[in-house]
Amino acid sequence: MLEIKNLDVSVEDKQIIKNLNLKIGPGEVHAIMGPNGSGKSTIAHTLAGKPNYLVEAGNVDFKNEDLIAKDPYERSLLGLFLAFQYPIELPGVTNASYLKQILNAHRKSRGENPIDAGEFLKILKEKSRNLNIPMEMHSRFVNAGFSGGEKKKNEVLQMDLLDPSLIIMDETDSGLDVDALKSTSEAVNKLRDGKRSFLIITHYLRLLEYIEPDHVHVFGDGSIIESGDKSLASRIDNEGYEVK
Amino acid sequence: MNKINKDNFKQDAYKYGFVTEIEDEKIPKGLNEEVVKLISSKKNEPNWMLEWRLAAYERLKSMEVPKWARANIAEIDFQDLYYYSSPKDFKDKPKSLEEVDPKLLETYEKLGIPLKEQEALAGVAVDAVFDSVSVATTFKEKLNEIGVIFCPISEAIQKHPDLVKKYIGSVIPVTDHFYATLNSAVFSDGSFVYIPKNVKCPMELSTYFRINASETGQFERTLIIADEGSYVSYLEGCTAPMRDENQLHAANVELVALDNAEIKYSTVQNWYPGDEDGKGGIYNFVTKRGLCKGKNSKISWTQIETGSAITWKYPSCILRGDNSTGEFYSVAITNNHQQADTGTKMIHLGKNTKSRIVSKGISAGKSSNTYRGLVNFHRKAENSKNFTQCDSLLVGSSCKANTIPLTENNSNTSSLEHEATTSKISDDQLFYCMQRGLDAEEAQSLIVNGFCKEVLQQLPMEFAVEAQKLVSISLEGSVG
Secondary structure (H helix, E strand, O other), X not given: OEEEEEEEEEEOOEEEEEEEEEEEOOOOEEEEXXXXXXXXXXXXXXXXXXXXXXXXXEEEEXXXXXXXXXXXXHXXXXXXXXXXXXXXXXXXXXXHHHHHHHHHHHHHHOOOOOOOHHHHHHHHHHHHHHOOOOHHHHHOEEOXXXXXXXXXXXXXXXXXXXXXXXXXXXXXXXXXXXXXXXXXXXXXXXXXXXXXXXXXXXXXXXXXXXXXXXXXXXXXXXXXXXXXXXXXXXXXXXXXOOOO | OOOOOHHHHHHXXXXXXXXXXXXXXXXXXXXXXXHHHHHHHHOOOOHHHHHHHHHHHHHHHOOOXXXXXXXXXXXXXXXXXXXXXXXXXXXXXXXXXXXXXXXXXXXXXXXXXXXOOHHHHOOEEXXXXXXOEEEEEOOHHHHHHOOOEEEEHHHHHHHOHHHHHHHOOOOOOOOOOHHHHHHHHHOOOOEEEEEOOOOEOOOEEEEEEEOOOOOEOEOOEEEEEEOOOOEEEEEXXXXXXXXXXXXXXXXXXXXXXXXXXXXXXXXXXXXXXXXXXOXXXXXXXXXXXXXXOOOOOEEEEEEEEOOOOEEEEOOEEEEOOOOOEEEEEEEEEEOOOOEEXXXXXXXXXXXXXXXXXXXXXXXXXXXXXXEEEEEEXXXXXXXXXXXXXXXXXXXXXXXXXXXXEEEEEOOOOOEEEEEEEEEEOOHHHHHHHHHOOOOHHHHHHHHHHHHHHHHHOOOOHHHHHHHHHHHHHHOOOOOO
């Protein structure tokens, strides 16, 4: 699915990622844990193609394509989804019309016709119900004035809608209370179908208690310093990042 | 970061730039008394109309071209212009669509205004103005049944002289300013609307203006009168071929709303803006003014200004009737070398008058976009209120946005509220949308349409979708 080889990334002339290697197979759930400021979010942004995130060396293979050579929207259409830590507000753009437009962009790339309004509403209702999102939220502007929980739920709704093959979650647990964390995680777990892969970036263990990873990596000083199974996450939680 | 093939966008940037190959009949170039008389005789006008025009022309001789706009306007040689152009064999206006030259019908079809297939625009009556003449007006009979008059102004001068005489120049006096006075002397055609007492006009009225001939100025004149308790929604659209020269468009639009009447006037202006280097394009110098003459009357202007090399206009409201309301909703988009200096004037004369101004300026490329507005409370305009909001959005770093709001408050009991913002489309917003599968152009268009939403939603439904597309097209090639 995804293979990162010897990746160096710098942001504004500062090298953040140094010789990163990571392989994620189909259906696998990987978690990257690391202290604040370690640059773990940089991995997410680099994979999604954020401008100013400069790949200095190495390469990334995603579904047998050279990911780095592609524009951000092409990566999305290829099946890469990034759930943002801080979802962006789009004033004046209603959530419903935004969701419909991004869905149609994906349908178009698959050679399908734009979705019919009635059918879209049906899908939106069903998927919103799973996440306890009131339909009223869709007539508001995208993320504008949303609470932290609403923003994160809206991210999960989008990943559900776009049916990606790799989901990168950047600190999705931040800003969520226990109830929201639970319902959000349940929705994410429903997307685990044995084929779809996940890369979960988090500081804390708590998200991983709901979404159980197959592999856990500890990130420090721009690279993966230790890998293991989910027990590694519990150990980090008990002992902190300093202990190796 | 975004590999956008700009050449592709150049080609479809202005899709209305074609020229209709049709023989036209022009009167000699130049501006003089003979030309004014000739235009009047072409229209078989009664003597009072000719006298009115000549008075305007007399006045014009002592007037000077205004120069205060924040725009670089090339000197216009008013003697080197044609003031009248009409498709040949148009001496007798066609009585039905069957008699209209198929080439003209084809032109409007290409512009997306099918005059023939009314099913396509059901619920909208269209008056099509080609250069200096009105080509066709649809749904006339249906409107006649309820007493609504919707016809070319040249026809109204013949058939409804009392109404025209009473109201023409009553909102924009012939002495107003150079371009308005020029229009009064040489106006060729335009639309006339009268809504009788207590009639809510059941369909949108729409005029579609097309400049085709070269070296020709278009001087249309529109007059809309809403009698007591009536309502009308009116929309105008404009396009022109791509030509190297600058062409002058100096229209006058007058609106009169009597007691309890409401006029909603929407404009989607898409005149040819000139090429990427700023060559050619329309000079859009238009005077639009509405008079809320009666109590509880309301006039609402909505404008989507995307075209023209230079746009210079201030659709205004004179709030004379007590409790009257004026509104101005504007989206002005400038790209490449376009210049726009636009805004409104709200003149509060009556008691308890209210006005609301929402202006959204979007500048891209090397363009310049100025909001200029005046809110004036007269001494007697007790308990009046204005709310003004001016937002500017910058795309790229070579464009300019200015906001010049002027207020004059002579009433102790009146209040003004003003908000202004200037923002840029953030890279984070673009990246977020692109991460969800939208390319750079789509992402920008989504964000810009969101920025304009408050104004776009004022448009009649039939045109809102078109306007959204137009907003996107106008900014093509400005990303990245």
